[in-house]
Amino acid sequence: MAHCERASKPLLQCLQKASTRGLPALQLSSTRTFQTSARVQEEAQSEVQKQPFNKSPDPALVSSPRLERRLIRQGISPVGSRRRRAALQGSANIPFAQLPYQCFQEARKVLSQDREEKLEEITRLREKIARLEVRPVEEAGGEQVKKSRLGGMQKHLEHLKVLADINDPQVKKKFEDGQGDMSKPIYRYLADQKWREYRRKILVQRITQMKVVPDVLPHCDPTVDTKLYFNRSAVQPGDFVQANASTTAPKLDIQLFEGGEKLVTIAIVDPDVPNLETDGFDFRTHYLAVNVPISVTSTKVDLAQLSAESQMVLPWEAPVTQKGSPYHRLSLFILEQKDSQPLDFAAVKAKESVRDNQLLRTLQGRYHLKAIGAHLFRSQWDETTLEVMEKIGFPLADVELRRKKIDPLPYKRRNPSTFR
Numbered sequence: 001m002a003h004c005e006r007a008s009k010p011l012l013q014c015l016q017k018a019s020t021r022g023l024p025a026l027q028l029s030s031t032r033t034f035q036t037s038a039r040v041q042e043e044a045q046s047e048v049q050k051q052p053f054n055k056s057p058d059p060a061l062v063s064s065p066r067l068e069r070r071l072i073r074q075g076i077s078p079v080g081s082r083r084r085r086a087a088l089q090g091s092a093n094i095p096f097a098q099l100p101y102q103c104f105q106e107a108r109k110v111l112s113q114d115r116e117e118k119l120e121e122i123t124r125l126r127e128k129i130a131r132l133e134v135r136p137v138e139e140a141g142g143e144q145v146k147k148s149r150l151g152g153m154q155k156h157l158e159h160l161k162v163l164a165d166i167n168d169p170q171v172k173k174k175f176e177d178g179q180g181d182m183s184k185p186i187y188r189y190l191a192d193q194k195w196r197e198y199r200r201k202i203l204v205q206r207i208t209q210m211k212v213v214p215d216v217l218p219h220c221d222p223t224v225d226t227k228l229y230f231n232r233s234a235v236q237p238g239d240f241v242q243a244n245a246s247t248t249a250p251k252l253d254i255q256l257f258e259g260g261e262k263l264v265t266i267a268i269v270d271p272d273v274p275n276l277e278t279d280g281f282d283f284r285t286h287y288l289a290v291n292v293p294i295s296v297t298s299t300k301v302d303l304a305q306l307s308a309e310s311q312m313v314l315p316w317e318a319p320v321t322q323k324g325s326p327y328h329r330l331s332l333f334i335l336e337q338k339d340s341q342p343l344d345f346a347a348v349k350a351k352e353s354v355r356d357n358q359l360l361r362t363l364q365g366r367y368h369l370k371a372i373g374a375h376l377f378r379s380q381w382d383e384t385t386l387e388v389m390e391k392i393g394f395p396l397a398d399v400e401l402r403r404k405k406i407d408p409l410p411y412k413r414r415n416p417s418t419f420r
Contacts, residue, residue, distance in 0.1 A: 059077065059079050060080070063086035122161065125153060125160065162185050162189045165186040166186065171187075182296045183259075203375070212271075216331045216361075217371055222373050223257070224255060225253075225254070225257075226332070226375045227254075230248075230250050231245055240378045242382050243320055243321075243385040244387065247388055248316070249304035252303065253301075261293055262293070263293055264336050266287070266288070266333075268285070270331075282357050284358075287316050287317070288313040288314040289312050290337070290342075291337075291342045292306065321379045321380050322397075322401055324400045325381065327378045332376065333360065334374065336371075338367075
């Protein structure tokens with residue numbers, strides 16, 4: 001047997017060489033060893049890359065509305081606009097700063113020189129601020145003069161920070177893609193401008209047309225972007241919310257456009273509670289919380305998760321509307337506390353323990369609050385209202401309100417007796 005193997009070995013070698021010349025790919029696949037796992041990982045990555053686009057869409061390239069909805073359900077937001085993503089599908093994927101356009105690159109050089117000048121001016125201004133801070137009050141002209149000069153210089157410094165990056169195309173691209181860092185002044189400025197172009201106008205229109213201002217507060221100049229959610233569903237200003245959806249406290253997204261942290265008071269008031277005795281309407285406070293911290297990076301506020309020992313004065317009460325009653329305007333206001341100082345929670349809770357006929361303008365004057373944000377949603381009778389009324393123990397749940405019929409004047413009647 002050993003002689004047969006020794007004799008057939010050259011023949012086997014010749015056959016192996018001939019087969020490898022004709023099928024190199026077969027040789028590579030057949031001679032692969034199992035000694036490492038790196039090759040397995042490479043094959044797994046290649047298999048993932050070979051998946052079709054509709055199975056694993058790229059957020060930077062997806063342009064189909066169906067695939068966009070799939071990404072959003074997975075918690076992934078598409079990058080940029082749909083038109084830009086569709087254009088990038090056929091591009092060479094060149095980095096934005098290396099686009100081969102001579103005019104574009106020359107413009108970037110000009111913008112870079114302008115930015116260097118702004119940075120030098122920022123450095124000089126910071127040195128002036130540092131010298132003024134250590135300067136004695138007597139030499140600066142008094143404490144009030146020194147404080148006023150420092151405030152003006154700090155404001156000009158923030159303006160220079162914005163001017164240094166306002167023309168940078170990379171900054172604008174990141175902002176449009178939703179990747180801006182709100183801790184930087186330039187992104188806060190761009191977000192503020194975008195909010196004031198449309199969303200703020202809609203909010204001011206809603207609270208003025210529906211008479212929330214001046215029914216609830218005499219004046220409100222919104223300076224923060226406030227978004228309201230019920231069960232992960234965004235509520236636009238003035239939308240109707242079903243009774244079963246509003247049984248739990250809403251969640252807020254309060255976006256500041258100024259640096260630093262603020263303490264605010266959050267109040268939700270219903271000014272349309274029917275009063276059968278006076279044939280009018282009363283106020284009712286559905287939620288009240290104080291000492292709520294917000295900042296440019298910490299924007300999420302869950303009204304149900306606030307502390308009952310230091311923040312929540314009046315817990316959430318589900319809004320309901322009796323059958324036959326006009327719709328109710330649930331008005332939400334964000335009130336900045338004076339100098340962002342915390343309020344005495346025990347004193348506020350002892351004094352503001354009544355929900356009925358608690359005027360928000362009285363609360364504003366009593367604690368020196370300033371309205372910086374607002375929102376509005378409406379409630380009306382629907383098929384789930386009776387169930388919610390029974391659940392929360394609402395009195396007169398089975399009472400239906402009807403408008404009192406008023407007889408017209410004789411000359412306005414269709415067939416008065418004098419015409420017969």
